[in-house]
């Protein structure tokens with residue numbers, strides 16, 4: 001049984017601490033009807049059975065979550081690919097896991113979907129809507145737009161994104177690039193409607209002077225991932241960020257650590273990719289801890305990378321490196 005996150009002593013720390021993990025791929029494919037498998041899921045299942053189930057181990061993810069709990073973050077962000085084939089039964093398994101770690105009422109964890117979570121077409125986004133408590137605006141949010149439907153009623157899950165969660169002067173903005181693609185593609189896109197809503201979110205939070213953290217599954221920087229796995233509307237996203245700005249971008253999808261930069265109105269924002277959270281050696285599972293603190297002229301951010309050590313039955317995580325990201329200078333101004 002996993003313990004829920006312990007956030008008690010984080011209250012005395014001057015910095016706000018975010019843990020970022022991605023691509024745990026921890027569910028076991030189960031289906032109720034053969035119709036669920038009459039699509040890309042057949043080659044996907046074979047790939048999981050032959051290879052992927054040996055690459056990702058639940059025991060490693062459990063050790064990683066335990067380590068995150070010991071670091072006492074104020075919030076945890078998970079950037080997608082909880083499942084293997086996005087089956088309804090897998091979404092239920094993932095919900096059970098989320099409930100154990102971060103009960104709905106505490107809302108200490110935020111999630112966005114990855115391409116594996118929408119592996120094949122579904123009549124509606126009902127399976128994904130099981131994760132809605134961790135994947136929606138704050139319950140008391142005043143940002144209630146009529147064009148922002150709930151997941152369960154959406155044919156395309158991206159209609160319910162981005163969500164916005166505010167913790168003090170930190171705005172977490174969660175996007176969805178998850179949509180079914182033909183085998184063997186693993187591309188994603190935000191879509192023009194979501195990009196418009198994202199621009200409004202960034203502009204609004206930027207005018208308030210918030211530190212804005214954008215969560216996205218696919219890699220938003222050019223030339224860093226195979227074309228088969230690319231974000232197809234990357235240029236449009238980069239235009240939005242160039243115009244309205246962002247302070248930090250966190251992503252997954254590549255299953256390895258990455259760092260890039262995106263141009264903003266005031267300079268460049270760091271773009272940090274987390275490795276998969278459940279990788280077995282010789283690949284290295286890991287996650288990032290971000291300590292974000294206000295100072296008289298803006299914000300400072302320190303990132304600490306924690307990676308897997310030990311051996312089977314004795315997995316643990318240690319600090320591999322730490323770096324101070326360039327300070328953000330306030331006030332943050334954005335284009336009108």
Ligand SMILES: [Fe+2]
Nearest residue numbers: 023081114253
């Ligand atoms: Fe993945």
